[in-house]
Amino acid sequence: MEQQNVEVKAVERLQRLPYENFQTFELSADNTPWLAEILDEFCDYDKDHSDMVKKQLRFTAKLDIKRDINPRFKEYLLVKADTSLAYYTSCTRCLLPSYEKLKVSFAVCFLNDQFSKLEEYEEEDSLIIENEEYELYYYTKQNIPFKEFIREQVLMYLTPYSIHEKGCKGLCNQCGVNLNLESCKHNK
Numbered sequence: 114m115e116q117q118n119v120e121v122k123a124v125e126r127l128q129r130l131p132y133e134n135f136q137t138f139e140l141s142a143d144n145t146p147w148l149a150e151i152l153d154e155f156c157d158y159d160k161d162h163s164d165m166v167k168k169q170l171r172f173t174a175k176l177d178i179k180r181d182i183n184p185r186f187k188e189y190l191l192v193k194a195d196t197s198l199a200y201y202t203s204c205t206r207c208l209l210p211s212y213e214k215l216k217v218s219f220a221v222c223f224l225n226d227q228f229s230k231l232e233e234y235e236e237e238d239s240l241i242i243e244n245e246e247y248e249l250y251y252y253t254k255q256n257i258p259f260k261e262f263i264r265e266q267v268l269m270y271l272t273p274y275s276i277h278e279k280g281c282k283g284l285c286n287q288c289g290v291n292l293n294l295e296s297c298k299h300n301k
C-alpha cells in the first residue's frame with residue numbers, strides 16, 4: 114500500500130480522497146488538531162489532581178482509505194482504521210486520575226445518503242463490499258465527517274469503570290476522604 118502524509122481534515126470532501134486504490138494515512142494528535150480535540154475530550158478527570166498526570170497521552174489513527182464506484186452502490190468510501198489511545202479518566206472508586214490505554218480497529222463504508230431512504234437499507238447497519246464487512250454510514254453533500262465517526266467508534270470502547278491502580282482503597286463512605294492519600298477515624 115502506498116504511504117502518504119497528506120492531512121485528513123475533520124470533514125473531508127469525498128473527491129479529495131484516493132480513488133480505486135487504498136492509501137494509508139498516519140494521523141496522530143501531534144499532527145492532526147481534530148484528533149487532539151477528541152483526545153482532550155476523552156481525558157476526563159479532576160484537574161485539581163493534574164500533578165498526578167505524568168504518563169504520556171496518545172491518540173494515533175492509521176487509516177486505509179479508498180473511494181470507488183460500482184453500479185450497485187454508486188460512489189462509496191471505505192475506511193479501515195487502527196487506532197491507539199492513551200488517556201486519563203477518573204478512577205471510579207476514588208476519582209484520582211486513572212491512566213488507560215486501548216487499541217480500537219474498525220472498518221466503515223460511506224454510501225450516498227440517498228440509500229438511507231430506501232426500504233432495503235432501513236434495517237442495515239453493516240454491508241459486505243469487496244468481500245469484507247463494513248459498518249454502514251451515509252455521506253451528505255459529498256462530506257465525510259472523519260472527526261465525528263472516529264470519535265463515535267472509539268467512544269464505545271473507552272473503559273467504563275476505570276480503577277487508577279490495583280487495590281485502590283476508594284473513598285471513606287462516612288467522611289469521604291480519599292483513603293489512598295489519607296486515613297480517617299472510620300478506617301483504622
Ligand SMILES: [Zn+2]
Pocket residue numbers: 204205206207208209276277278281282283
Ligand atoms: Zn482510585
Ligand SMILES: [Zn+2]
Pocket residue numbers: 285286287288289290297298299300
Ligand atoms: Zn472516614
